[in-house]
Amino acid sequence: MKKYIAEINVMPLKNLLDPQGKAVFNSMQKMGFEEVSSVRIGKHITMELEAESKEKAMEKVNEACNKILANPVMEGYDYTVEEADN
Numbered sequence: 545m546k547k548y549i550a551e552i553n554v555m556p557l558k559n560l561l562d563p564q565g566k567a568v569f570n571s572m573q574k575m576g577f578e579e580v581s582s583v584r585i586g587k588h589i590t591m592e593l594e595a596e597s598k599e600k601a602m603e604k605v606n607e608a609c610n611k612i613l614a615n616p617v618m619e620g621y622d623y624t625v626e627e628a629d630n
Contacts (some may be wrong), residue, residue: 545594547628548601554614554621555586589613592628601625 556562562584569583591608595601602625614621 545596546601547592547594548598548625549628550589550591550593550601550605550623550625552589552591552605552609552613552621552623553586554589554609554619555584556618557620558584560618586619587613598625598627 556565565582565584568585569580572580572583591605593601593604595604602623605623605625609621609623610616
């Protein structure tokens with residue numbers, strides 16, 4: 545078994561309202577950040593896991609995202625999986 549590190553980003557779907565992102569955007573505009581045109585806020589998750597191969601690790605990360613880490617009705621996700629440095 546090898547150790548892997550997954551970096552996962554979970555974001556609200558683009559067609560859904562993001563109230564937290566909207567609140568931060570409004571605050572940024574009031575503070576003089578006129579160049580900012582949009583803010584969306586999500587979650588970043590770092591996960592360590594052991595698996596027989598990178599492909600198996602990716603399968604487990606995908607399963608965790610679908611079952612626990614993301615709500616597929618409201619959120620999308622992407623991830624990378626790399627072998628951990630010992």
